[in-house]
Amino acid sequence: MSRGDRRTVLITGASAGIGAALARVFAGHGWDLILTARREDPLRTLAAELSGMGAHATVIPEDLADPEAPRRLLAAIADCDLQVDGLVNNAGFSRTAGFLRTDPASHEAMIRVMLTAPVELARLFAPGMVERGHGRILNVASLAGQMPATGGDTLYGPIKSFLIKASQGLHLELRGTGVHVTALCPGYTLTEFHDVNGTRAEVSTAYPAWMWQTAEHVADVGYRAVETNRPKVTPGAMNNVLAGLAKHLPDAMALNMVGGHARRLKRI
Template sequence: MQPPSPAPVLVTGASSGIGAAIAREYARRGVPLVLTARRGERLRALAAELAPRVACEVLVADLARPGAAAHVHAALGERGIRVGGLVNNAGYGVPGDYLTPSWARHADFLQVMVTATCELTWRLLPDIRAGGQGRILNVASFAALVPGAAGQTLYAGAKSFLVRFSESLALENRRHGVRVCALCPGFTRSEFHDVTGTRALVSQLPRWMWLDADAVARAGVDGVERGRTVVVPGLPYKALRAAIRLLPEAVLHTAMARGSRRIRDAG
């Protein structure tokens, strides 16, 4: 008798970068997928790529819109899909001084990074619990684990929230068989910095600070499957995290201020 097929995993922000890499990693493991993002053409291309391995559904949605999470949930119901896992990956950065962008741009950012993540998790959690082996992977950032840098006023805060949210959610849902993990990668090769317009600045960083998106995805999926609550991919970042825990807060803030200034001056 063959084991039952795994329930689908929904991946937000699946059209590129870490989101697409996580979708490919799940497909490699034979897990069906629901892919969602704003860019329908890219989603359909990825679904076609993965279709020989697993069933893929595409849901085009812009999570910056307040009703998007409810729309995604309703669309799953209409298609008769009950997900067993969720990857909250959709996100981006708003570069520059806090007062430079309009509040409308900040509000869209918070809607995608915090509100939509929480609402989508809340709406899908009953189905994820029902299977008894649910998984939730929240893509945070190494920025959540260090003092905030200039130009990351909301980004670091939102990612820090994701880590704490994941930790609490993991404790609350352990008895339901649901594993929750915050993935905290450092600088990762993807389109992220092209979209935010910071490619020239981050290109000044040494090569050892850059991670491969496929390796990050593998670390995240492995981590949530093993019941890890926080995963930091890459030996250099693991070492940095250990060092940060030992350094006085004043030293860390001084180092972050100097590092931010050096990157800005290099640009």
């Protein structure tokens, strides 16, 4: 174990938003960190901040849309003589122009970053956690994964639904090993996510302020959930109500509900 009794967590998509907030929460609870994302400069800035909290943060820039990225991360971490005791699969993005208007390469990248890479990273690092009898795997999914898919952002919800189910299966498989697995399912969160996918103006006017949560709150909920080994957690009472409605409403009504959501965001 690195640095005496300190454990180390690998966080993907750590350059901003929920990923950066999770890095701060883990650091505040005595973890060292391995930070990865495409953008190196924000990672360096975050690493310096975490150092001020007493944590050691290693920066390894990587683009998980590249099929070789998980193996490169494994090799780079080994070269740094580090051990991964925790894994946070947080990297993600969406495309809201519609299935037929989105470049297939963008959809391929979405699947790589949010579905294939989390599975591969868990497969690479979970065996060591099991062998040592301790580990934490937190997969950042979404409320969208508990709802019918939204037109216009057609693949995002199904990808997140897969991540929830995969997390639950792995949670059951690793029960009793000391390795905790949790799917974190935030709803609307105040990050740069909507700026990147071009929906900031629409979502800011479509939903009231009380429906939004901060990245810091979501990160704290996620950390506490994986520590207590909850298979799934959805921050926010209203988000749990929406997830419950989607689960119990007839399909036609649930589809109409998310169809209205898509129209408010001018996606369809």
